[in-house]
Amino acid sequence: MSAPSVTPPRPRARAWGDVPRRRPRRTPPGVRPPARTGARAGRVAALAALAGLALAGSGLGLLLAGAGLVAGPLAPLLLVLAPVLVVLAWRRSDLVVPTVALTLPLGHLGAGPVDLVQLVTALGAVAVLAPAAARLDWRLPPWPVAVPLGLFLVVAALATPRARDADLAFRLDVQLLLLVLLVVAVLTGVRTTAQLTRVVVGLLVAGAASSVWALVASGPTESFYGGGVVTGRAVGVFSQPNELGLFSAVLLVLALGVGLGSASPRLRATGLVAAGLLVAALGVSLSRGAWFGGLAGVVALAVLVAPTRRSLLRLGAGFVVVVGALGLLGVGPLGQVLDRVASVGEAGANPYDQRPLIWAEGLRLVAEAPLLGHGPGGYFLEAASDSLRSGVVLEVEHAHHLLLNTAVEFGLVGLGALLVLVAGLGAGLLRARRATATLPPAAEVRLLPGVLAAALVPVLAHGMLDYPLRNPVVLTTVWLVLAALVAACEHARATAPTPTQEPR
Numbered sequence: 001m002s003a004p005s006v007t008p009p010r011p012r013a014r015a016w017g018d019v020p021r022r023r024p025r026r027t028p029p030g031v032r033p034p035a036r037t038g039a040r041a042g043r044v045a046a047l048a049a050l051a052g053l054a055l056a057g058s059g060l061g062l063l064l065a066g067a068g069l070v071a072g073p074l075a076p077l078l079l080v081l082a083p084v085l086v087v088l089a090w091r092r093s094d095l096v097v098p099t100v101a102l103t104l105p106l107g108h109l110g111a112g113p114v115d116l117v118q119l120v121t122a123l124g125a126v127a128v129l130a131p132a133a134a135r136l137d138w139r140l141p142p143w144p145v146a147v148p149l150g151l152f153l154v155v156a157a158l159a160t161p162r163a164r165d166a167d168l169a170f171r172l173d174v175q176l177l178l179l180v181l182l183v184v185a186v187l188t189g190v191r192t193t194a195q196l197t198r199v200v201v202g203l204l205v206a207g208a209a210s211s212v213w214a215l216v217a218s219g220p221t222e223s224f225y226g227g228g229v230v231t232g233r234a235v236g237v238f239s240q241p242n243e244l245g246l247f248s249a250v251l252l253v254l255a256l257g258v259g260l261g262s263a264s265p266r267l268r269a270t271g272l273v274a275a276g277l278l279v280a281a282l283g284v285s286l287s288r289g290a291w292f293g294g295l296a297g298v299v300a301l302a303v304l305v306a307p308t309r310r311s312l313l314r315l316g317a318g319f320v321v322v323v324g325a326l327g328l329l330g331v332g333p334l335g336q337v338l339d340r341v342a343s344v345g346e347a348g349a350n351p352y353d354q355r356p357l358i359w360a361e362g363l364r365l366v367a368e369a370p371l372l373g374h375g376p377g378g379y380f381l382e383a384a385s386d387s388l389r390s391g392v393v394l395e396v397e398h399a400h401h402l403l404l405n406t407a408v409e410f411g412l413v414g415l416g417a418l419l420v421l422v423a424g425l426g427a428g429l430l431r432a433r434r435a436t437a438t439l440p441p442a443a444e445v446r447l448l449p450g451v452l453a454a455a456l457v458p459v460l461a462h463g464m465l466d467y468p469l470r471n472p473v474v475l476t477t478v479w480l481v482l483a484a485l486v487a488a489c490e491h492a493r494a495t496a497p498t499p500t501q502e503p504r
Contacts (some may be wrong), residue, residue: 012219012438016076041195047095050079058071070153088229088422093127093131093132093140094190094191094192095198096124096189096481097128097185097186097189097190097199097480098198098199098201098202099124100121100182100463100480101199101203101205101206102495103120104203104473104476105209108238108239108472108473118178121178122178123450124182124185125181125182128185128188129181129184129188132189132418137188139490140184140187141183141184141187143418144424144425144428145421147420147424148417148418148424150182151268151413152180152414152417152421153296155410155411155413155414156173156176156376156410158411159375160375160377161190163377163378164371164374164382165338165377165379169376170379173376175475176376177248179278179479180503182476182479182480183483185483186483186484186487187483187490188485193444193448193491193492193495196448196484196488196491199484200254200448200484201267203484204254205270205393207248207252207254207255208274209272210236210281211236211238211278212276212277214285215234215277215281215284217235217434226284233284233286234281235285235475236281238471238473238474241286242287243390243471243473244283244285244290244359244468245285245287245289245291245293245468245472246289246293246458246462246466246468246474248281248282248290248294249279249282250293250296252279252294253294253297253300253301253451253455253457254271254452254455255274256275256298257308257450257455258309258451259271259273259275261307261441261442261447261451262439262442263442263443263446287463288465289461289462289466290466292461292462293457293460294460295461295464297454297457297458297498298312298316298360300453300457301450301451301454303454304450304451304453304454305441305447309442321484345460359404361399362399362405363404364381365379365382365408365414369411370414372410373407373409374399374408375409376410377409379396379397379398379405379408379409380397380398392425397470399466399467401464401465401467401470402463402464403418403463406418416419422460423504425482425486428449429453430491431448431489431491431493432449432488432489432492435493436449436492445495446492449485452488453485456481456482
């Protein structure tokens with residue numbers, strides 16, 4: 001009889017979620033557990049990293065402080081901004097131009113012998129054009145724009161030896177060259193509608209930031225000479241109120257066009273918020289020429305951009321009602337505004353605001369040097385020195401007229417180049433509108449050329465009463481809008497559907 005078989009005991013069933021226990025492994029003597037070794041090595045690495053960051057931060061702080069002591073307070077900012085532009089040029093060259101636009105509120109600060117905005121313009125142009133040159137991928141403006149821009153550079157070079165202040169003339173020549181390169185950089189680095197929209201948003205953010213500063217820094221005002229002189233006018237980040245006025249008028253038209261005509265909710269909200277701040281800054285500037293320019297720009301916007309017409313009529317009617325009610329109640333600066341408007345052209349009301357005499361002096365200077373003018377920046381020295389001999393002193397920096405000041409400094413050749421440039425921009429706009437006629441009116445590729453063109457109208461309208469383009473921030477803003485207009489027109493022509501294609 002065989003022995004009964006022994007059945008091994010069945011393992012006890014584990015409950016749900018019960019984890020089987022493992023026997024701990026014995027570590028040979030003299031050998032540390034790997035977990036402890038890894039944890040200690042991690043702590044050592046973390047401490048070493050913190051020490052390295054502390055040393056790097058200390059070194060960077062000493063470097064920035066030394067640069068600030070040697071080259072001025074803006075040197076640390078430039079040391080940070082320059083690597084950012086280098087990285088953007090390497091990875092995202094399309095973001096260089098919006099970055100330049102975002103620095104406009106800081107552009108009034110000095111950076112050694114130049115303003116910050118001029119230095120940033122130079123860095124931005126190099127950051128876009130240097131990599132593009134290595135790829136042989138520059139994009140030049142179309143010939144109706146390129147020809148007058150090139151003629152401007154030639155006339156400036158020929159007129160500079162005639163200027164009495166050679167240093168000032170040379171600075172203005174360099175600034176003109178940088179702005180022309182900026183136009184080429186925008187055309188080279190901004191190649192899609194999305195990239196162009198980023199440039200517009202950068203301009204609107206810069207305008208909103210500058211407006212906030214102007215509103216915060218504005219104070220009480222007081223009128224003299226029948227409204228011809230008003231003390232306490234807001235200037236913001238600029239040197240005088242008329243510069244703030246033109247800056248606000250240009251970007252206000254741009255903001256209204258985007259806020260009222262775009263199909264994107266985010267873009268509409270950005271435009272409307274910026275427009276509210278910019279119209280407030282335009283009001284506190286008390287700049288008559290800027291008000292006239294802003295009104296002309298709004299009218300041009302209604303003509304060129306159909307989706308904005310109904311909204312502009314509603315906003316205009318509401319604005320008139322509100323201002324009229326405040327005037328009847330005696331609330332607000334309506335009386336001061338009317339005095340400012342009425343004082344235009346009154347030669348005897350304000351000792352400074354002697355426009356008829358200033359314009360007459362400008363015409364005399366054009367007659368003296370009709371071909372190439374008196375050189376960049378030459379109106380002040382020529383008018384003041386010659387007027388002293390006739391018994392009249394003119395303490396003005398310019399001719400208070402865009403066309404006249406251009407003719408005085410660059411002659412009739414320079415004036416002709418300016419008029420050809422305006423005609424070339426108009427021709428480009430017409431070609432873009434024909435190419436996108438089959439697209440929806442709110443499509444950005446069709447909307448932006450008209451909005452950007454309307455934003456330049458305040459420059460021409462304000463230029464009939466004043467010439468605030470000596471400020472580098474205002475001048476760079478105008479040229480950024482001009483370059484964006486050329487890029488928008490070229491992109492509209494390139495992406496427009498052909499007769500055999502469906503609209504994109």
